[in-house]
Amino acid sequence: METIKVGIIGTGFSANFHMEALRRVPGVEILAVAGSTMDKALVLAEQYRIPYAYETYHALLSNQELDVIHNCTPNYLHFEINRAVILAGKDLLSEKPLAMNSSESGELVSLAEQMGTIHGVCFNYRHFPMVMQAHTMLMSRQNGKCHLVTGGYLQDWLLFDTDYSWRLEPELNGPSRAIADIGSHWCDTMQFVLGKKIVEVFADLKTIHPIRKKPSNNMSTYAKGLNDVFEEVDVSTEDCGSVLVHFEDDISGVFTVSQVSAGRKNKLHFEISSADSTLYWDQENPNTLWEGRRNEPNKEWYRDPALLSPQAAALAHLPGGHQEGWPDGLKNLFLDFYNEIKRKRRSQTIEGERNFATLADGHHNMKIVDAILMSSQQKEWIRVC
Structure with a gap:
């Protein structure tokens, strides 16, 4: 070929x-x-x-x-x-x-x-082995019907008012920041894992630093300023926020996003409560999937191709105990x-x-962001349409 x-x-x-x-x-x-x-x-x-x-x-x-x-x-x-x-x-x-x-x-x-x-x-994030493991377990209904999803995506790279990036400028980044930049990843991941779309949202967004100090030199994402020459600029996009969500099939959820949570570098996490068990995954500890039970011992699934579903094992390229992470998810x-x-x-x-x-998935996620912005402004539930 x-x-x-x-x-x-x-x-x-x-x-x-x-x-x-x-x-x-x-x-x-x-x-x-x-x-x-x-x-x-x-x-x-x-x-x-x-x-x-x-x-x-x-x-x-x-x-x-x-x-x-x-x-x-x-x-x-x-x-x-x-x-x-x-x-x-x-x-x-x-x-x-x-x-x-x-x-x-x-x-x-x-x-x-x-x-x-x-x-x-x-x-x-859909392409991490343990995310795929959660997806295949839920699709097989071995955990029972899902009823609640919680989690979020937390970072700290914009914690201080001296932190600055082009992503703070709506004309370059868009009208939403924390939700569009990282919240969209959580929404897409959960819709994939559940096999259900988000259909309704109720949001509360907040700008912690309405005025930031923009350095005189151009800065890329995650860069740190090295000089004291700056100008004060108004910031209109959100630093953090929480969103109640309704998925298809009567599944409720809530997630929090933040770019101002000290010590949290790239914490995308989710917890899915179903009739028979709960699943929890954290991107900063990507090679394990926790499963909780009420009347049985809890367990952890490890990223070992010999132990996973065929779909998840296909994303794990090394034997168990050989850790894989963020670059491997992108490769997948x-x-x-x-x-x-x-x-x-x-x-x-x-x-x-x-x-x-696909682009259709990306388009639906953009409609979710639109609905979240509208909900935060109007203080009411908004349908994703």
Whole structure:
């Protein structure tokens, strides 16, 4: 089979991890990279031995050798680039969000369906082995009917008013921050694990630092300021919040997101209470899944391919006791996505689940964010429509 030729648009945090993960996917070659400047593109091209470097995504898309595009740019560029990629007839894997609003993301879904391209969104937490184990256990109903879901996603990188990033600027990041940036990951993960969509929300969002100190130098996500020269700027997007949710099939839930919780670096966690047991998973301890019972001893499932369901074992690439983590979950997403492309090239009928999030999934998550913002403003339950 021919090697699948890939172009990366973007040169920041996400682009680097995409490149590292893609080097572990068989049959894939990163052929080109585009940055906001030629210098940035050339640095990554040299670092990863990429043949072509471009100053604009337009120039990259003119390369007829490319089959697939990864969009790893800041949020405000996602819609225009995703639209251009789809219209160019390339398969697309986009960082989330798909666009700045659900009207734009809806347009992308329609275009992708018309063009017949393969498309995905980087909701990578569904691709952890123990998340898949929870999913397969719930789908088999071996835990009984689910009735309550709790959890959240907690970070601390914006705890101080001197912490700053382009993600604090709505014109670059969008009208929501904590919910859209990390809450969307929790929502997508839970909808995947449960096999049920979120249909209604009631939200309470809060901005802890309505004024922040923006340093004079440009800062990337997670960077720390090293000088005392700054300007005070107004912040309108949320630092934290809690959301009551209703899933399909009469499942209730609540989750909390925060980018201002000291000591919490990247704590995506969930607890699912069902009729016969409870399941708990924490991304910062990704290789175990806790199962609680009332009249039996509690137990922990370990990331050991010999002990897991076939679907979960397929995501565990090392023997038990050999730990895998965040980069491996991203690699699993890419393996899933590129296996779909390979099946398409062979004109094979798709069999089994396609577990990566599609543009339709990304669009639904954008509608959830819209509903959460509206609910927080109106102080009432809002349907996701």
